[in-house]
Amino acid sequence: MIRVQNITKRFGNYPALHGIDLEIQPGEFIALLGPSGSGKTTLLRIIAGLEFQDEGHVYFDGQDVSDIPVGKRNVGFVFQQYALFRHMTVADNIAFGLSVRKARLRPAKAEIKERAQELLRVVQLEGLGDRYPGQLSGGQRQRVALARALAIEPSLLLLDEPFGALDAKVRKDLRRWLRDLHKQMGLTSIFVTHDQEEALELADRVVVMDHGRIDQIGTPEQVYMEPATAFVSHFVGETNRLPDGRHIRPHDIEIVTAASGRGEGQLLVDNVFRKGGAWRVEGRLHGSETIVEIDVDAHEPPPGIGQTVAIAARRARTFALAEEA
Amino acid sequence: MRRHAPGTESRTAQVLLIGLALTFLAFFLMLPLVAVFSEALKQGVRPFLDAVTNPDAFSAIRLTLIIAAISVPLNMVFGLAASWAITKFSFPGKNLLLTLIDLPFSVSPVVSGLIFVLLFGAQGLLGPWLSAHGVKIIFAVPGIILATVFITFPFVARELIPLMMEQGKDDEEAALSLGANGWQTFWHVTLPNIRWGLLYGVLLCNARAMGEFGAVSVVSGHIRGETNTMPLHVEILYNEYDFVGAFAVASLLAALALVTLVLKSVLEWRFDLHSGASH
Numbered sequence: 333m334i335r336v337q338n339i340t341k342r343f344g345n346y347p348a349l350h351g352i353d354l355e356i357q358p359g360e361f362i363a364l365l366g367p368s369g370s371g372k373t374t375l376l377r378i379i380a381g382l383e384f385q386d387e388g389h390v391y392f393d394g395q396d397v398s399d400i401p402v403g404k405r406n407v408g409f410v411f412q413q414y415a416l417f418r419h420m421t422v423a424d425n426i427a428f429g430l431s432v433r434k435a436r437l438r439p440a441k442a443e444i445k446e447r448a449q450e451l452l453r454v455v456q457l458e459g460l461g462d463r464y465p466g467q468l469s470g471g472q473r474q475r476v477a478l479a480r481a482l483a484i485e486p487s488l489l490l491l492d493e494p495f496g497a498l499d500a501k502v503r504k505d506l507r508r509w510l511r512d513l514h515k516q517m518g519l520t521s522i523f524v525t526h527d528q529e530e531a532l533e534l535a536d537r538v539v540v541m542d543h544g545r546i547d548q549i550g551t552p553e554q555v556y557m558e559p560a561t562a563f564v565s566h567f568v569g570e571t572n573r574l575p576d577g578r579h580i581r582p583h584d585i586e587i588v589t590a591a592s593g594r595g596e597g598q599l600l601v602d603n604v605f606r607k608g609g610a611w612r613v614e615g616r617l618h619g620s621e622t623i624v625e626i627d628v629d630a631h632e633p634p635p636g637i638g639q640t641v642a643i644a645a646r647r648a649r650t651f652a653l654a655e656e657a
Numbered sequence: 658m659r660r661h662a663p664g665t666e667s668r669t670a671q672v673l674l675i676g677l678a679l680t681f682l683a684f685f686l687m688l689p690l691v692a693v694f695s696e697a698l699k700q701g702v703r704p705f706l707d708a709v710t711n712p713d714a715f716s717a718i719r720l721t722l723i724i725a726a727i728s729v730p731l732n733m734v735f736g737l738a739a740s741w742a743i744t745k746f747s748f749p750g751k752n753l754l755l756t757l758i759d760l761p762f763s764v765s766p767v768v769s770g771l772i773f774v775l776l777f778g779a780q781g782l783l784g785p786w787l788s789a790h791g792v793k794i795i796f797a798v799p800g801i802i803l804a805t806v807f808i809t810f811p812f813v814a815r816e817l818i819p820l821m822m823e824q825g826k827d828d829e830e831a832a833l834s835l836g837a838n839g840w841q842t843f844w845h846v847t848l849p850n851i852r853w854g855l856l857y858g859v860l861l862c863n864a865r866a867m868g869e870f871g872a873v874s875v876v877s878g879h880i881r882g883e884t885n886t887m888p889l890h891v892e893i894l895y896n897e898y899d900f901v902g903a904f905a906v907a908s909l910l911a912a913l914a915l916v917t918l919v920l921k922s923v924l925e926w927r928f929d930l931h932s933g934a935s936h
Binding site: 404411417480 | 828831833836837
């Protein structure tokens with residue numbers, strides 16, 4: 333089990349993390365989700381031992397590793413820009429962690445080679461062992477970086493924005509592949525992302541961070557359906573903020589007939605377009621400049637642009653004012 | 658008026674600019690270079706060879722090589738250490754260190770030489786203590802080495818700092834996370850990443866170490882056969898109206914410069930090729 337206790341970190345005068353507490357169970361796949369500057373990468377680097385906290389402790393299986401450097405924590409770290417050694421072949425990159433071991437802990441040369449080949453198979457790059465990183469595509473490099481991290485048989489896998497530098501299609505494939513790999517290996521993993529979709533799709537639990545604090549820890553379902561703060565509600569999924577203080581998801585607003593008497597407000601429709609399996613209706617709330625977005629079932633006819641329709645909330649949330657800031 | 662895409666000037670402007678640059682190069686670089694070699698060989702090959710193999714010239718060449726052989730490796734290590742510290746760590750006084758590295762470039766070489774005379778000379782700060790212990794620095798080889806090391810310090814560091822900054826520290830952190838120790842990280846990861854830049858810096862450092870006149874002149878004492886380096890020897894011969902001798906030794910220095918330039922071009926070509934392949 334990984335336990336992070338009351339971690340505080342500042343860079344000069346800039347407070348990066350305030351009193352972070354977090355517990356991670358063996359085999360969990362955790363996403364640290366937040367905008368840039370939220371402290372998510374700093375927290376990941378502190379867990380890795382690449383950065384050291386000003387206050388607080390990190391425990392691996394009950395052992396305090398707070399002062400232990402990265403090389404002795406037995407963690408696999410995958411860097412956002414891969415950080416592959418460009419002058420080494422792919423196979424040598426993967427074998428690096430084993431080759432630099434002390435003589436008495438180092439497997440025989442042939443064994444290291446065999447292990448590198450095996451990992452190349454795991455990341456589906458068989459036959460590319462003699463290439464150089466510069467000759468690979470972004471997605472292939474990312475998988476080499478992962479194989480290299482796995483070669484040392486880490487007890488914890490840490491990934492910093494693992495798909496950040498890839499284009500959308502590759503990102504999606506790699507995401508699915510990583511999820512399957514995690515299922516197979518059951519290795520405790522933490523990844524950092526600013527992409528809520530990525531976090532919701534991959535993680536067992538999502539840790540939503542903002543301004544160096546954790547706003548919410550929960551399953552993707554909890555974080556999406558029961559956001560703990562206004563920030564979480566707006567950062568994870570889309571949310572309309574109404575002048576009366578309510579926060580409503582686009583799919584939780586319905587267009588009702590005037591006759592039903594359920595209308596809570598009037599919306600002047602500015603734009604209608606298709607978004608996935610739904611119509612996205614954008615408009616301004618009557619009597620204010622508040623822009624409201626609504627998802628309408630694609631099987632229903634959408635309202636016309638310029639029309640005024642009555643709307644009602646199916647489900648709304650309010651948050652304490654202090655959290656609105 | 659005709660319009661040009663940005664970066665493409667009119668034909669006349671192109672010809673004018675290229676012509677100007679070439680004329681400048683011809684007058685200020687090519688002509689002097691040709692002059693050095695033609696003056697050296699004015700009276701034929703024989704006097705040239707005599708001047709170069711003369712015992713005093715020979716000793717100057719030897720001393721110059723020794724000085725370079727000591728100061729260049731030292732500055733390679735210092736330059737590496739400084740660049741490493743500046744680019745891979747953050748610490749108080751980093752900007753000051755960055756400024757100090759440039760100091761030898763901004764101070765007149767004569768002043769640099771004088772600093773050492775003021776420190777180690779007979780009337781200097783440490784002079785009495787040194788002479789009491791029988792250590793001779795000024796007007797001796799150690800002084801020349803000190804002055805040369807000081808003058809040539811920035812070359813390696815200046816070459817490496819931008820390169821290492823651009824490369825960041827991800828590779829080093831990756832190596833450390835995989836369990837490599839500091840030395841393994843340096844040897845297997847950092848050094849291969851910077852090898853061409855390092856070689857280039859060493860080359861420039863070497864060229865200056867062999868060619869430095871001002872600072873070395875102040876600390877050397879010009880003792881023939883003992884503390885004369887090649888540039889100093891050229892000056893002495895010239896002042897004695899031995900033009901063939903002066904230009905013969907000068908042509909050796911010029912040849913060294915040419916070799917350095919060729920090597921530098923080769924390295925730049927390899928460097929481009931190398932970094933091109935990794936992106």
